[in-house]
Amino acid sequence: MKSLEDLKKIREQAAKKMSIRDEKNGYRVVVGMATCGITAGARPVLNRIVELVAEKDLNNVTVTQVGCIGECALEPIVEVYDPQGNRSTYCLVDPKKAEKIVEQHVIGGKVVEEYLIEKFKK
Amino acid sequence: MNELSLYLLDIMQNSIKAKATLINLDIIKNIDEDKLTIKIVDNGCGMSEEVLSKVLSPFYTTRTTRKVGLGLPLFKELSELCEGSFKIESKVGVGTTLTATFRLNNIDLPPFGNWVDTFYILVINDEDVDIKYTHKVIKNNETKEFVFDTIEIKNILDGMSIKDFSLMQWAKDYIKNGLEEIDAI
Ligand SMILES: Nc1ncnc2c1ncn2[C@@H]1O[C@H](COP(=O)(O)OP(=O)(O)OP(=O)(O)O)[C@@H](O)[C@H]1O
Ligand SMILES: [Mg+2]
Numbered sequence: 001m002k003s004l005e006d007l008k009k010i011r012e013q014a015a016k017k018m019s020i021r022d023e024k025n026g027y028r029v030v031v032g033m034a035t036c037g038i039t040a041g042a043r044p045v046l047n048r049i050v051e052l053v054a055e056k057d058l059n060n061v062t063v064t065q066v067g068c069i070g071e072c073a074l075e076p077i078v079e080v081y082d083p084q085g086n087r088s089t090y091c092l093v094d095p096k097k098a099e100k101i102v103e104q105h106v107i108g109g110k111v112v113e114e115y116l117i118e119k120f121k122k
Numbered sequence: 123m124n125e126l127s128l129y130l131l132d133i134m135q136n137s138i139k140a141k142a143t144l145i146n147l148d149i150i151k152n153i154d155e156d157k158l159t160i161k162i163v164d165n166g167c168g169m170s171e172e173v174l175s176k177v178l179s180p181f182y183t184t185r186t187t188r189k190v191g192l193g194l195p196l197f198k199e200l201s202e203l204c205e206g207s208f209k210i211e212s213k214v215g216v217g218t219t220l221t222a223t224f225r226l227n228n229i230d231l232p233p234f235g236n237w238v239d240t241f242y243i244l245v246i247n248d249e250d251v252d253i254k255y256t257h258k259v260i261k262n263n264e265t266k267e268f269v270f271d272t273i274e275i276k277n278i279l280d281g282m283s284i285k286d287f288s289l290m291q292w293a294k295d296y297i298k299n300g301l302e303e304i305d306a307i
Contacts, residue, residue, distance in 0.1 A: 002296040007278050007289070014286045033247075035192040038132050039123055047239045050246065054287035065247045067139060 026083035027061045027106045029053075032075055034068035040075035041094065048095040049078070052102045061106055074120055080105050091117040125235025129200060132193045133162060133220065134244050138251055140166025142217065145253045151226065151306060153261040157206075158224040158231070165217040174212050197222060204228040234307040238298050245272060245293070246285055252276075259304045266304035270297055 031037070031046040046065065053061050069077045074091035078101060081087050088111050090101055097115055104112050113119075123129055130147075137145045142164035150159040169177065173184070177194050197220075198208040206223035224231050245253060255270045275284065275293075284293055301307055 002292055002299050004274070004278060004296075007275070007292055007296070010288050010292050011279055011282055014282060014288050033131070033135055033243075035132050035196065038128050043128060043131060043236070043240060043243065046243055050243070050285070050290075054285060054290050057287065059286075065135070065243070067135070 027058075028081040029061060029063045029102075029106060030066055030079040030081070031063070032067070032069040032077040033065040036068055036072035037075045037077065040072075042076040044095045045076045045078065045093050045098045048098045049102060052099065056102075056107070058102075058106070071117065071121075074117060077117070080111075082109070088112075089117040090115040091120055123196065124232050125237075125240075126232050127235040127237040127240040129197050129232075130160070130237075131240050131244060133197055134253075135247070136193055137162065137164035137166050137218065138244075138247050140164060140168070140218065142166035143251060145251060147253060147255045148258070149256070149306070150258045150260065153226065153259065154263065155260075156226050158226050160222050160224075162220045163217065164219075168214040168216050168218055169212040170214050174210065177210070200224070200230075200232075204231045237301070237307055238294050241270070241297060242290065242294055249283060249285075257301060257304065257306045259306055261305075268297075268300040268304050268306060270300070 029049055031042055031049065033042050033046065046063070050063055052058075053063055069075075069079070069089075071077060071091065076091075076093045078090045078093045078098065079087055080090070080101065088105065090097070090112065093101070093115065097112075101112050101115065104110050123132075134145060134147065144165050146161070146163040148159070148161040152159070178198055179195065194210070201208040201222040201224055204224035205228050206225060207221075208223075209221045210218065212218040241255065252272045253270075254273070257268045259266045279289070282289065284290065
């Protein structure tokens with residue numbers, strides 16, 4: 001059974017760990033969470049990304065939720081901004097693809113070409 | 123949308139987009155009256171009479187990326203389909219209150235679905251937005267209640283983000299256990 005008391009203890013432990021972490025490298029992951037995105041399955045995608053970022057302790061990565069990105073038919077859409085500000089727009093993302101995007105691009109620094117929106121738009 | 127959670131996610135994103143700093147979410151599962159009530163109160167920018175009169179038609183939105191807004195009409199439609207009611211009140215500069223009811227035993231009422239993950243997503247969307255979530259279950263004239271108040275949590279966290287792995291796990295377990303205990307979903 002979890003309680004608010006547990007939270008205090010967990011917080012103390014997390015604080016110790018936090019002090020030995022490195023600085024932000026500035027990757028930014030943006031997930032479209034408007035009605036169109038949600039209907040297309042954006043929640044499990046966002047959820048997977050948030051979990052991975054937490055699990056792998058990528059405290060230098062920011063995950064943000066935005067409204068409609070403007071390509072409703074290609075949702076769920078995930079945008080990745082690298083530290084230099086270059087944007088990659090991934091479309092029709094599912095939790096498995098999201099994993100690959102995090103592993104290969106956000107951690108590995110290599111764009112996942114096959115999910116890029118340019119490949120799907122005519 | 124096949125989960126009530128997804129509707130709530132969508133509707134509460136409106137409050138966040140409206141720059142609310144506090145959102146009250148009340149869910150009341152009244153088994154005695156066979157009624158589910160969902161009430162969302164935000165202190166966001168609110169809407170003028172004119173906007174308010176249009177938002178329930180699926181062709182109104184103030185967004186610029188696409189010409190239709192779907193969130194509110196979908197939620198209204200669901201409540202009506204489930205023999206419930208839908209009411210939205212709003213005042214510019216004050217905020218918006220939305221109340222929807224549903225008949226619990228209506229066959230068209232979708233299950234809550236993955237509410238724990240959904241609610242967590244709402245909590246971390248903008249950590250400057252506070253959410254006070256109260257879930258009540260009324261059965262045989264007895265009321266059981268679960269509360270998740272981000273103000274209270276933030277006081278304990280004292281500046282640390284709830285996105286940290288161990289804190290995320292705590293939050294999800296805490297909500298899951300709390301809701302199970304009152305038999306909420
Ligand atoms: N809580 C709120 N506070 C202020 N304005 C709101 C609120 N909820 C809705 N609105 C206004 O009503 C409009 C319609 O909302 P609705 O959720 O139906 O569509 P949307 O958010 O514009 O797009 P979508 O939900 O389809 O992604 C919004 O664009 C916004 O201007
Ligand atoms: Mg909306």
